[in-house]
Amino acid sequence: MSIEDSEGPAPPSTNIAETIFRDLRGLILRGELTSGERLPGERELAAKYGTNRNTLREAVRKLEQQRLVTVRHGQGVTVTDFRKTGTVELLPPFLESSPDFAEVAHIIEDMLPARLQVIEFATRRAIRRADKTDIERLTDITELLITAFQRGDPALIGRGFQRWLDALIDAAHSVAIRWVANPYLEAYRHLIDRFPTLWVLEPTFPKHLEDLLEAFANNDEERAIEVTRQYYELVDGKLMQALASAVSQAGKEKSVDEPPASSKRLSVTREG
Amino acid sequence: MSIEDSEGPAPPSTNIAETIFRDLRGLILRGELTSGERLPGERELAAKYGTNRNTLREAVRKLEQQRLVTVRHGQGVTVTDFRKTGTVELLPPFLESSPDFAEVAHIIEDMLPARLQVIEFATRRAIRRADKTDIERLTDITELLITAFQRGDPALIGRGFQRWLDALIDAAHSVAIRWVANPYLEAYRHLIDRFPTLWVLEPTFPKHLEDLLEAFANNDEERAIEVTRQYYELVDGKLMQALASAVSQAGKEKSVDEPPASSKRLSVTREG
DNA sequence: GTTGACAACTGGTTGAACCAATATTAAATT
DNA sequence: AATTTAATATTGGTTCAACCAGTTGTCAAC
Incomplete structure (x- = not known):
C-alpha cells in the first residue's frame, strides 16, 4: 500500500444539474440571494440556465x-437562512x-475545538476497542506519514493524515462515531485540496504520532488524550493566528473594491 | 408565546418521490439491500413503483x-455501506x-456522549456570549418548561426542551456550533415524535434548569458545565439502562420469528 | 364590504424520445 | 486458441411537451 495511490480531487463533474446546483449554492452562500428571497420559477430558471425543467429541478x-x-408546491422556492x-x-x-473572510475565520475558530472533541472521543473509544489489525494499520500509516514528513510534501502528508484519521475512527468500532466524524473528515478533505499550504505542520508531528501509538500499545487512554490535546492545541492555535493575520490583511484590502453585494440581482443568465 | 404552538410532526408528505425514497431507504437500512448490491435500472424500478422515470430518479x-x-453513468446504481x-x-x-435493536442501542450509547460534548461546548460559548435577549429567552422557556413539568406531559416537555436547546445554541452566537448541533437537534426532534415515552424525566429537571440559569447570571462557565454534565450523565445513564433491558428483552423474542433477511429480494413491487 | 368563481401563477407528474457512458457480446484478427 | 476489435445492448443523463395540483390574486356577484 502506498500513500500516493488515493484518487486526487474529484473530477470537475460534467454534470449539468450539479453545475447549476453549485452556481445557485454559490449565490446563496455569497449572500447574493438572501434568506427569504424567492427564486424565479422553475420554467424561468431553466430558461436562464439554458436547460430544461427536469434538469433544473434536480439542481433545486x-x-x-x-x-x-x-x-x-404552489408557492415557489424561497432561500433559507443557512x-x-x-x-x-x-x-x-x-x-x-x-466574501466575508472574517466570518469564515470565526467559523473555523469555533469549528476547531468541536473537531478536537470528536477526535478525542474517537481516540478514547479506539484505545479501548482497537484490535490487532487496527493497530497494525495505524502503525503502517504512521510510518508512511513520518517518511512523507521527512520528505516535506505538505499535500502528501495531508492525504496521509486523512487516512490516519480514517483508520483511527475505524479503530473505534463505532457507527455513531463514524457518523459524527464523517462531516469533519469530508470538510478536511476539501480543505486540503483547496488550501494545502494553510495547514500547519509542526516539527513535533512525528513525535505526536509515535506517542499516540505508544499509548495504544499501553492501552493508556489518558495519555493518548493528553498527547492529542497537546498537539492539536498547538496546531490549531497557530492556525488561528494565521487566520487572524489573514483577516486583518483582508480588512485592509476590503475598503478598496468590495461591491456592496446588492441582494436583488440574480446574475445567472448564461452569457450567450 | 406558548409552548404548544409548534407545528406537530410533519405532514405525511403526499409526495410520490419522497414515498419511494423512504421505501428504498428502508430497504437499505433494514439490510434487505446490502452494500455493493445493484438496484434495478431506473426504467424497471419506475415500472415497479408504478411511476415514471423522472419521478423515480428524484427518489434515487x-x-x-x-x-x-x-x-x-452507464453502470447503474449500487448500494453504499451506510x-x-x-x-x-x-x-x-x-x-x-x-430490525437489529441491539445495534440501535449500541449506536445510541455512543451517540449520547457525543451529544453531551456538543451541549457542553455550546453551553461554554453561550455563557461567554449570551446577551440580555438570549438570557430572557432562556428564562422564559425555563419557566414554561417547569410549568409543563409540574403538569407532567412528557411530549410537551420534549417540545419545550427542543426550544430550550435551540435558544441555548442561539445564545452561543456561533454559526459553527449551530451547524454542529443541528443534526443532533433534528435527530432529537424525530425521536421525541416517535418514542415520546422513552425519554427520561428526572425530578431534578427543574432544578437543573434553574441552576443553569443561575450560572448564566453569574457568568460561571465551570458551574454551568458541572451542572450540565451532572444532569445528562444521570439521564443518559438511565436511558442506557432502559436500552439495555430492552435489548435483552428483544433478544428473547428474537429467536422466534426473525426471518434471516435474505439479501437478494427487492420486494418493492406495488401490490396491485 | 364580503363572498365566491375564475384566472394566473407556482411546483408535481407524466411519457416518450434521444444522448452519452459503460458493459457485454460477437466477430475479426493474430 | 487467445487476443483484439467492432457492434450491440444496457445503464444513467437530458430534453421536450403536456397536463395535474396546490396557492395566490383578481374581479364580478351578492
Missing part, C-alpha cells in the same frame, strides 16, 4: 436537501464562496 | 445525496428501520 432538489432553500439551518457539510462550499 | 437522487447509493459513509442525519430513519 439538491439545494433543498442541503436546506439552502425551501420548496413549497446560518441557522445548515450543517458542517456546508463548511467547504461556504469557505470557497463567502 | 435523494438516496444518492444521503450517500445510501452511488450512481454512475455504516461507513453515513452521518448523524441517518440516525432517525435508521432507528425506525433497523
Whole structure:
C-alpha cells in the first residue's frame, strides 16, 4: 500500500444539474440571494440556465436537501437562512464562496475545538476497542506519514493524515462515531485540496504520532488524550493566528473594491 | 408565546418521490439491500413503483445525496455501506428501520456522549456570549418548561426542551456550533415524535434548569458545565439502562420469528 | 364590504424520445 | 486458441411537451 495511490480531487463533474446546483449554492452562500428571497420559477430558471425543467429541478432538489432553500408546491422556492439551518457539510462550499473572510475565520475558530472533541472521543473509544489489525494499520500509516514528513510534501502528508484519521475512527468500532466524524473528515478533505499550504505542520508531528501509538500499545487512554490535546492545541492555535493575520490583511484590502453585494440581482443568465 | 404552538410532526408528505425514497431507504437500512448490491435500472424500478422515470430518479437522487447509493453513468446504481459513509442525519430513519435493536442501542450509547460534548461546548460559548435577549429567552422557556413539568406531559416537555436547546445554541452566537448541533437537534426532534415515552424525566429537571440559569447570571462557565454534565450523565445513564433491558428483552423474542433477511429480494413491487 | 368563481401563477407528474457512458457480446484478427 | 476489435445492448443523463395540483390574486356577484 502506498500513500500516493488515493484518487486526487474529484473530477470537475460534467454534470449539468450539479453545475447549476453549485452556481445557485454559490449565490446563496455569497449572500447574493438572501434568506427569504424567492427564486424565479422553475420554467424561468431553466430558461436562464439554458436547460430544461427536469434538469433544473434536480439542481433545486439538491439545494433543498442541503436546506439552502425551501420548496413549497404552489408557492415557489424561497432561500433559507443557512446560518441557522445548515450543517458542517456546508463548511467547504461556504469557505470557497463567502466574501466575508472574517466570518469564515470565526467559523473555523469555533469549528476547531468541536473537531478536537470528536477526535478525542474517537481516540478514547479506539484505545479501548482497537484490535490487532487496527493497530497494525495505524502503525503502517504512521510510518508512511513520518517518511512523507521527512520528505516535506505538505499535500502528501495531508492525504496521509486523512487516512490516519480514517483508520483511527475505524479503530473505534463505532457507527455513531463514524457518523459524527464523517462531516469533519469530508470538510478536511476539501480543505486540503483547496488550501494545502494553510495547514500547519509542526516539527513535533512525528513525535505526536509515535506517542499516540505508544499509548495504544499501553492501552493508556489518558495519555493518548493528553498527547492529542497537546498537539492539536498547538496546531490549531497557530492556525488561528494565521487566520487572524489573514483577516486583518483582508480588512485592509476590503475598503478598496468590495461591491456592496446588492441582494436583488440574480446574475445567472448564461452569457450567450 | 406558548409552548404548544409548534407545528406537530410533519405532514405525511403526499409526495410520490419522497414515498419511494423512504421505501428504498428502508430497504437499505433494514439490510434487505446490502452494500455493493445493484438496484434495478431506473426504467424497471419506475415500472415497479408504478411511476415514471423522472419521478423515480428524484427518489434515487435523494438516496444518492444521503450517500445510501452511488450512481454512475452507464453502470447503474449500487448500494453504499451506510455504516461507513453515513452521518448523524441517518440516525432517525435508521432507528425506525433497523430490525437489529441491539445495534440501535449500541449506536445510541455512543451517540449520547457525543451529544453531551456538543451541549457542553455550546453551553461554554453561550455563557461567554449570551446577551440580555438570549438570557430572557432562556428564562422564559425555563419557566414554561417547569410549568409543563409540574403538569407532567412528557411530549410537551420534549417540545419545550427542543426550544430550550435551540435558544441555548442561539445564545452561543456561533454559526459553527449551530451547524454542529443541528443534526443532533433534528435527530432529537424525530425521536421525541416517535418514542415520546422513552425519554427520561428526572425530578431534578427543574432544578437543573434553574441552576443553569443561575450560572448564566453569574457568568460561571465551570458551574454551568458541572451542572450540565451532572444532569445528562444521570439521564443518559438511565436511558442506557432502559436500552439495555430492552435489548435483552428483544433478544428473547428474537429467536422466534426473525426471518434471516435474505439479501437478494427487492420486494418493492406495488401490490396491485 | 364580503363572498365566491375564475384566472394566473407556482411546483408535481407524466411519457416518450434521444444522448452519452459503460458493459457485454460477437466477430475479426493474430 | 487467445487476443483484439467492432457492434450491440444496457445503464444513467437530458430534453421536450403536456397536463395535474396546490396557492395566490383578481374581479364580478351578492
